Amino acid sequence: MDICNGRRRNIRTPRSLRAFKRLVEAQNAKMKTKREVKQEVVKVLRALVVGNNNEDIDVPMEEDCFSMNFSKNENLEHAIVMAPRYNLLREVGRGSYGVVFEAIAMRTGARVAVKKLQCNAPENVELALAEFWALASLETKHENVVQLEECVLQRNGMAQKMSHGNKRSKQYLRLVETSLKGERILGYPEEPCYLWFIMEFCEGGDLNQYILSRRPDPRTNKSFMRQLTSAVAFLHKNNIVHRDLKPDNILISQKSGFPVLKVADFGLSKVCAGFGAGGNDDDEHPTAGGGGGSNNKNVNKFWLSSTCGSDFFMAPEVWEGHYTAKADIFALGIIIWAMLERITFIDAESKRELLGTYVRQGSEIVPVGEALLGNPKMVLHIPQKTRSTMSEGVKKLLQDMLAVNPQDRPDAFQLEERVDQVTRAA
Structure with a gap:
């Protein structure tokens, strides 16, 4: 509208001008959307094609963008920037040295988890490499162990796909050397180093969230017992000791319509293959x-x-x-006991309610393992709750899993058989 001689009259905008205005409005809206996306940590991981010849090839990379698409062309010498391959949607978790994002694989539309680990200190490098070694060493997959799709090393604006045991990669060997020597050798702080893990996404949260947000369900409990013991038996068969089994590190996938457990977070795990039997020390490294x-x-x-x-x-x-x-068997016993009876404690740092069994000593609660160490003859009250419906078979199984002497505990393969028996009988 325009005003002329005190009266309103309509002004028709030329078609070309209207088109131009629409274009400007669209661009402004697009810029606004981009700003909002950036504020919500939505980033694109761009694919780079690199020669797959086991050479130590570094390719340019944006600050938060790196290669996921690697060509088998051995004659390819230079990186080629391709279309985006992963789109980071949101942050879903954060730890002391890493952050996890939910992402979309652009090619398939599948959701994946992108875990970014900062390798700025020897202890962080050791944790990151432990997870990589454990997951990359698995020659077969297991439904109840989280799957690693690929891992990329980012350092000083350059990216390289991590290959298991690639002794020709200088970057990979530098990481190993950092872990072994326990000293920073990767460069100065202005040269950041990260490991990016592309893994399957578990939309159901962790075991704590799943169990405590639902009513008790005996059928789910039995299924979870079988899934957990199957996963640990698989890991032990492949010479992997997890060393940090707890509900926080057990994720839930619901893609199939029913809950499937996924043992995750292998930062403290140990791959035992390559050591001689008996008397070996954890201070040795693979x-x-x-x-x-x-x-x-x-x-x-x-x-x-x-x-x-x-x-x-x-x-x-x-x-x-x-x-x-056998330490994994003890941890699994604590998890199953807490899950069946919904025994919880409040974490001092996060103030979250977490599944976990303990022993009361006066006004304090003490971890079961610590209490048994102080008093090996202590009898655990299983079940703990008076109205528990726990069967005698499950009760005896938990007592054996939580035995003070590791030799009195079943191994992972015996445990898998016994869990199958008691869950069928219950």
Whole structure:
């Protein structure tokens, strides 16, 4: 509208001008959307094609963009910027040295998890490499173990796909050397180093969230017991000791319409292949190849010494710093006991209610493993709740899993058979 001689009259805008205005409005809206997307941490991971010749090839990369698409053309010498391959949607988790995003694979439309780990200190490098070695060493997949799609090393604006045991990659060997020497050798702080893990996305949260947000369901409990023991048996068969089993590290996938557990977070895991049986120390490290593979060795013969894990799930021998894979069985016993009876505690740092069994000593609650270490003759009250419907078979199984002496606990393969028996009988 325009005003002329005190009266309103309509002004028709020329067609070309209207088109121009629409174009400007569209561009402004697009710019606004981009700003909003940036504020919500929506980023695009751009694909770079690199020669797959096991050379130490570095390719330019934007700050938060790196290669996921690698060509088999051995004659290709230069990186080619391709269409976006992953789109980061939102942050879903954050830890002391890493952050996890939900993302979309542009080619398939599938949702994936993108885990970005900062390798700015030797202890962080060790955690990141432990996770990479464990997941990359698995030659077969298991439904109840989170799947690693690929891993990319980012350093100083350059990207390189990580290959398991690639001894010709200078960047990979530098990471291994950093972990072994325990000192920073990757450069100065202005040269950041990250490992990016592309993994399957679990939309159901962790075991804490799933169990505590729903009414008790005996059928779900039985299914989860079988899935958990199957996953641990698979890992032990492949010479992997998880060392940090807890509800936080057990994710839920619901893609199939029913809950499927996924054991995740292998930052404290140990790949035992490559060590000699008996008397081996956790301070030894695998070679740059990382070991792994199913060699039909008895993982319970490998002795570990680093006291690590989460207090409420650590076996008595872990507190002493001399243990085997049987420590995973103890942790699994705590998880199953807490899940069946919905026993919880409040985490001091996060103030979250978490699944976990404990022993009361006066006004304090003490982790079961620590209490048993102090009093090996202590009798655990299983079940803990007076109105529990726990069967005698499950009760005896938990008592055996939580035995003070690791030799009195079933191994992962015996446990898998016994869980199948007690869940069918219950």
